[in-house]
Amino acid sequence: MGLMLSAALRDAMAGWLSHLKALDGASANTLRAYEADVSGFLAFLAAHHGESLGVARLAAASQTDMRAFLAHTRGRGVSARSAARILSSVKGFIRWLAEREGFDPTAVLSARSPRYQRKLPRPLSEDAARAVIGTVADMAREDWIAARDAAVVTLLYGCGLRISEALSLTGAEASLPTVLRIRGKGGKERIVPVLPAAQAAVADYVRLCPFPLAGEPASPLFRGARGGALNQRLIARSMERARGALGLPASATPHALRHSFATHLLAAGGDLRAIQELLGHASLSTTQAYTAVDTARLMEVYEKAHRRA
Structure with missing residues (x-):
């Protein structure tokens, strides 16, 4: 996956994760989960368009790209709950990157999260x-x-x-x-x-x-x-x-x-x-x-x- 991403985009990923660790206090497990979620999205986008992915190409991601990504994710058997978490990670990265690079992230941020029934442990008496x-x-x-x-x-x-x-x-x-x-x-x-x-x-x-x-x-x-x-x-x-x-x-x-x-x-x-x-x-x-x-x-x-x- 790394060969399909530009050096600038790899640096951006590293910078985002460092930001989460330094300012938000994210744990190592949380950071690994974020990295896996966003890396999967970037790998899909590169394969979807059949070309190496850089910041400019990522900034041009469309609503059609997002629908295709979510369909691909669900098609792999990922639950609605997990797909919603992945999309949340992706939006977090794109929002951060858009602020740094000055592009409009609306197409990604407006993607609708899959609906799921929140499962909670039932309380004991x-x-x-x-x-x-x-x-x-x-x-x-x-x-x-x-x-x-x-x-x-x-x-x-x-x-x-x-x-x-x-x-x-x-x-x-x-x-x-x-x-x-x-x-x-x-x-x-x-x-x-x-x-x-x-x-x-x-x-x-x-x-x-x-x-x-x-x-x-x-x-x-x-x-x-x-x-x-x-x-x-x-x-x-x-x-x-x-x-x-x-x-x-x-x-x-x-x-x-x-x-x-x-x-x-x-x-x-x-x-x-x-x-x-x-x-x-x-x-x-x-x-x-x-x-x-x-x-x-x-x-x-x-x-x-x-x-x-």
């Missing part, structure tokens, strides 16, 4: 969420592993953390404070209150863990059986065993505990914008979709917020 925490601990083969798994899932449900965020905690948080400073997606930081139950669960794990944790700020808080960083797949397996024992659906995953945190908090009267901050969502619309609440409930929260304003 409050009783089921509590039962999962206890069952995860009951099914572990060693006391310290039981305490570890219980501590992790308590953080997911009690603090609304992503599994990656919980497992990124270090020995510096061995004595869990009343608030955590969490670095989430895109490097964005947020402050998350810690419930006493979560503090107690982590304290129990720290007390039983056979590996030194306190005073180890560069080492992971949650350890695997051999002392290395805990792999999130092990928590997923613990959840799988627990939901089997409790008769819960396959949607009862670690991420569903974070979803349950948000849904239960909103149902209890929590402010939507406060929940947005706790979850680390950049957009309020993401929180609305994520919590999957009904329209009437959203309007009620919205109206209350505006009456206070």
